[in-house]
Amino acid sequence: MRVKLRAGPEQRKFIERIEELSGEDIFACYQCGRCSAGCPVALEMDILPNQVIRLIQLGLAEEVLGSKTLFLCASCFTCQSRCPKGIDMARVMEAVRHLLEPKGKDVCGPDEITPELAKELPQQVLVSLFRKFSK
Numbered sequence: 001m002r003v004k005l006r007a008g009p010e011q012r013k014f015i016e017r018i019e020e021l022s023g024e025d026i027f028a029c030y031q032c033g034r035c036s037a038g039c040p041v042a043l044e045m046d047i048l049p050n051q052v053i054r055l056i057q058l059g060l061a062e063e064v065l066g067s068k069t070l071f072l073c074a075s076c077f078t079c080q081s082r083c084p085k086g087i088d089m090a091r092v093m094e095a096v097r098h099l100l101e102p103k104g105k106d107v108c109g110p111d112e113i114t115p116e117l118a119k120e121l122p123q124q125v126l127v128s129l130f131r132k133f134s135k
């Protein structure tokens with residue numbers, strides 16, 4: 001991937017907003033890659049979890065906001081348990097999703113969850129669906 005680096009107020013604002021929304025110290029990451037090595041859905045991602053953090057550190061908002069990785073993260077917390085700096089990647093992913101514009105319409109609203117489906121799906125999947133695919 002070819003990227004053009006800039007260090008202006010826009011980039012700083014993006015980084016600060018992600019830190020504010022996630023509560024995580026983005027610059028604590030030193031790119032050891034343990035998060036990506038343990039992520040169960042890494043093979044399907046276009047940008048690996050450690051790369052998401054690196055792009056945020058560089059203030060490259062467009063590259064992060066356009067990634068399908070944001071919607072593949074299953075909020076399983078494996079990365080956080082492996083991270084030597086304790087970075088909660090699921091919160092970082094959620095913070096980035098929060099910045100997506102336009103917000104769009106609900107892709108998965110409560111009306112679409114039938115009682116049968118609600119019985120079958122693990123609660124974490126339901127919560128994750130509402131968090132990721134609703135306005």
Ligand code: SF4
Pocket residue numbers: 035038039040041042049072073074075076077078079080089090
């Ligand atoms: S929380 Fe997301 S990024 Fe972290 S290991 Fe799980 S799926 Fe991967």
Ligand code: SF4
Pocket residue numbers: 028029030031032033034035036049050053079082083084085086087
């Ligand atoms: S495990 Fe933590 S320190 Fe290592 S690359 Fe991932 S987020 Fe960064």
